Amino acid sequence: MIEAKYKNIFWTPCIEHTLNLALKNICDPNNNEGDNFHLWFIEEVTEEASFIKNFVMTHIMRWSMFHEFNKLKFLQIADTRFASVVIMLKRLLLIKVALVQMVVHPNWAAYREDDTAKAQRVKEHVLNDIWWDIIEYVVSFTEPIYAMIRLADTDKPCLHLIYEMWDSMIEKVKMPIYRFEGKEEGEECILYDIIKEILVSRWTKSNTPLHCLAHSLNPRYYSPAWINEVPGRISPNADHEVTEMRNKCFQKFYPDQEDFKTIKKEFADFALFMNAFENPDSIEDRADFEPQQWWGTHGVSTRLLIFLH
Template sequence: MFYTNRLPFHFARNPNYRSSYAYATTYNILGYVPLRYNALRTTLLQKERGNVERLLKPIKDSWIANGVSIVSDGWSDPQKRPLINIMAALDRGLVFIKAIDGSGEFKDKHFIAGVLKDALNEIGHEKVVQVIIDNTSVIKFARALIEVANTRFSSVVVMLKKLKLIKRCLQAIVISDQWAAYREDDVGKAQKVKEMILSDCWWDIVDYILEFIAPIYDMLQIADTDRPCFHLVYEIWDSMIEKVKAAIYRHEGLEDDEYSSFFNVVYDILIDRWTKNCTPLHCLAHSLNPNYYSIEWLSENPKCIAPHQDHEISMDRSNCLERYFEDESELRVVKIEFAAFSGGRFPSPDALTDRWALQPLVCWQYHGSSSFPTL
């Protein structure tokens, strides 16, 4: 009752609890004495733990053959103590390993890494396939093996990269004697896996997927940071689509002006996603990035045009400015200042050079208050 229902041991000290047993035994089992506090928390608890260990033994014995994932997460108990759970996960379910009380500990990357290393040693590093942890900054710095996010797209890319990294090891596994023994469990599935891993064609497909998905993955990584990147999003999306197209066209051997049915499907998906996410504020931020007016940026790609020459960007930028500046006279001043900014009419002669040489925020801090105070 205590272990299954998670009753606290001090409940055994409650006089009402003890009297209830006395009443029950008066009519049923004469002389029965309820379990006492010390017995519950010592000898009986040890016996129950031994019983649980016996029940878990078949599961733990399978770890060496099938591999296991270490799962870790932090939480606070009712006493507000910071706890770190360590669990082992397999297709048969989770097995709780231990909970670590982090009270009084400085939970930096060294502490977290130490906790995970101890878990690896306790379970056995030869049994562990991966470590699954949360996405906090201290966990990232701890670098415990590899972390696969719960986003479907990202997890696929991370796993494919991992497969490519251990390609030779996988090929060695499927031609080993141990693989032949494993085949007894499911001959058909084992044979299919072996054929795939030994197939150059299959690995070429993996390489191709990673090649055209890489620009999308890179874009997500740039956007998923603590640094300001709102002023970069519009351009990143544009250049990402061009890079995806280049990878697909290169693989299919097509010229830039030819039609690709596959790219057309990918393009529609990307544009649909961008349409849902793009706001006039993205266009305003893009328009106010000094880098995109510099000769250096415009000469990188013949398709690059300055933001004030792009019709779509200009329309959304105008809508955004009109919402920000409701006063007509103030809006008029902002329009004049933006015309001067986008046209390169700066009072300071070194401002044109600084548009490319300095970070956008630094450039605005240095030149903005004197040149375009309202904007």
């Protein structure tokens, strides 16, 4: 309704919420459509981790015994909190030694009498190296998603970073999966393909022209240092999707045809290092300056573009 009334306003979804939904799709296959057999091990290890946490925390003597070996606490994370599963598993790894010490201690037998079967189940998992390896594996490929949530969940402006951060995050998810699965670059990996599809699907639903415009106006993304950092990386003006979305923004912000032509010419100068932007200082500073600093220093010659950075 607001977009319909105010033509120059774009709806932009919450990136943290979008990433959290992606994590929920990954960690709980029930949230996905189709066959997600390859994701079930994540839910299984998460359920066992929750079971261990609840078994220890809901009994005062077991909790007291655990506390003798570690001052860190189990974290009570609400399901509604961003990345609750990742936070819980990360904490479990930090208290692993304390859990092992607890279940091998002579007093463990005395504190398990009320439910011997559950106590044995806890002990078997805590002493199972393979189970811990799986937890480390899950944390390794979900950590990049969690890290992006933390970066985006800040008062610091980051809209101009989101597009590139999302691409980098997907690559960071890929590396530990390929390493664990023993895959070479270019080989098919079913688990990664499923997770990538979830992430791309969420990005497609949340990506807006405003993200692409902000990405396009970041001077760093045109510097040779940034482009050459990753093989195959291209500048925003060479990206078809970014270009299409950016032009939608220009059209929406500048319905007047003369202004529309002006903003496109100004952007062309900026992206192609032409006219006012061919100054060597301007080019060199793209790699080092924050966008606001760079535009404040080198963008004053533009009539319209400087107000969009």
